[in-house]
Amino acid sequence: ALTRRVACPDGVHTATNAACCALFPVVEDLQQNLFDGGECGEETHESLRLTFHDAIGFSPALTAERQFGGGGADGSIITFEAIETAFHANNGVDDIINVQKPFIAKHNMTAGDFIQLAGAVGFSNCAGAPRLEFLLGRPEAIAPSPDLLVPEPFDTVDHILARFADAGFTPEEVVALIASHSTAAADHVDPTIPGTPFDSTFSSFDSQVFIEVQLRGTLFPGTGGNQGEVESPLRGEIRLQSDHDLARDSRTACEWQSFVNDHAKLQSAFAAGMAKLAVLGQDVSQMVDCSEVIPVPPPLVVEPHIPAGLSNNDIEQACATAAFPVLPVEPGPVTSVAPVPPS
Numbered sequence: 001a002l003t004r005r006v007a008c009p010d011g012v013h014t015a016t017n018a019a020c021c022a023l024f025p026v027v028e029d030l031q032q033n034l035f036d037g038g039e040c041g042e043e044t045h046e047s048l049r050l051t052f053h054d055a056i057g058f059s060p061a062l063t064a065e066r067q068f069g070g071g072g073a074d075g076s077i078i079t080f081e082a083i084e085t086a087f088h089a090n091n092g093v094d095d096i097i098n099v100q101k102p103f104i105a106k107h108n109m110t111a112g113d114f115i116q117l118a119g120a121v122g123f124s125n126c127a128g129a130p131r132l133e134f135l136l137g138r139p140e141a142i143a144p145s146p147d148l149l150v151p152e153p154f155d156t157v158d159h160i161l162a163r164f165a166d167a168g169f170t171p172e173e174v175v176a177l178i179a180s181h182s183t184a185a186a187d188h189v190d191p192t193i194p195g196t197p198f199d200s201t202f203s204s205f206d207s208q209v210f211i212e213v214q215l216r217g218t219l220f221p222g223t224g225g226n227q228g229e230v231e232s233p234l235r236g237e238i239r240l241q242s243d244h245d246l247a248r249d250s251r252t253a254c255e256w257q258s259f260v261n262d263h264a265k266l267q268s269a270f271a272a273g274m275a276k277l278a279v280l281g282q283d284v285s286q287m288v289d290c291s292e293v294i295p296v297p298p299p300l301v302v303e304p305h306i307p308a309g310l311s312n313n314d315i316e317q318a319c320a321t322a323a324f325p326v327l328p329v330e331p332g333p334v335t336s337v338a339p340v341p342p343s
């Protein structure tokens with residue numbers, strides 16, 4: 001069908017719905033002043049993590065027990081910041097909340113809309129990312145999320161899959177959402193080495209996290225003995241126990257492996273998972289599709305590979321029905337992964 005576009009008052013943009021016009025200057029401000037001119041760096045990563053920690057506060061199981069199950073992607077993590085940032089699993093999100101709050105006030109948006117908009121805009125700066133959907137129209141949160149709904153890296157696969165199932169996600173969708181850890185680092189798992197990435201390409205949305213988590217773990221990048229951390233294959237890279245276990249569990253290993261050399265599937269599955277996550281608990285019929293304000297991400301430049309110094313023999317095969325793809329090995333001596341520069 002032909003869609004009639006309206007001219008925005010700025011005289012520059014057009015939009016399918018006039019309500020989206022107001023977002024173009026917000027996106028511009030975010031790119032210049034939150035994401036340092038359009039980087040896939042620390043603020044991008046933190047903003048993407050915040051979309052999840054806000055949205056996953058949603059439990060039909062609690063509602064069935066006549067308790068408040070949380071409002072999902074409602075901005076409660078900011079509106080009721082004092083309560084939710086004290087939850088153990090939300091360790092560290094106060095940093096990006098404090099950075100985002102002045103932008104929310106300036107642009108007069110609800111916290112729920114802003115969190116998902118910032119996540120999608122920031123993520124568009126990552127090479128190889130899919131362009132995420134953005135729907136506008138989340139009302140203000142009415143109450144904080146209950147505690148214990150955000151997964152922890154020391155949770156079992158049983159627990160993680162059950163928590164996501166409660167929120168409406170299949171095991172396949174959980175694996176797709178872990179692709180987020182391709183543009184991510186940990187500041188608090190080992191507090192002695194903040195900014196330590198989960199894969200060697202933290203500014204690219206690629207399959208390296210699925211490859212590198214499948215490599216045999218041999219070292220701790222900082223100190224050992226941290227809760228939720230297991231050994232990684234590379235200096236300067238950190239591995240979550242939950243990612244390690246999801247890569248090796250019979251329920252999720254084949255799906256995990258399927259993303260290694262199928263970037264189109266990785267993009268579409270992650271975008272679909274994020275579209276679902278971004279509207280958890282919301283009435284989509286009352287929202288306006290403003291996806292057109294999200295910038296088009298740059299293409300991927302690096303091919304899936306085994307990091308230098310390691311080999312295909314270092315892969316711990318876990319999928320029982322298909323062999324792990326044989327990948328080119330990056331030439332050169334073994335290197336270490338550089339940390340994400342702090343903001």
Ligand code: HEM
Binds near residue numbers: 180
């Ligand atoms: C089993 C589910 C998950 C667990 C246990 C988990 C756990 C974690 C942990 C422990 C960190 C490090 C935080 C820190 O120390 O700074 C982290 C970072 C991150 N997570 Fe997850 N996560 C999960 C799923 C997700 C999902 C579904 C998303 C989707 C948006 C996501 C996005 C991120 C991002 C972008 C970061 C990096 C933040 C930064 O670089 O500052 N995670 N995750």
Ligand SMILES: [Ca+2]
Binds near residue numbers: 199200
């Ligand atoms: Ca990556």
Ligand SMILES: [Mn+2]
Binds near residue numbers: 042046187
């Ligand atoms: Mn960080």
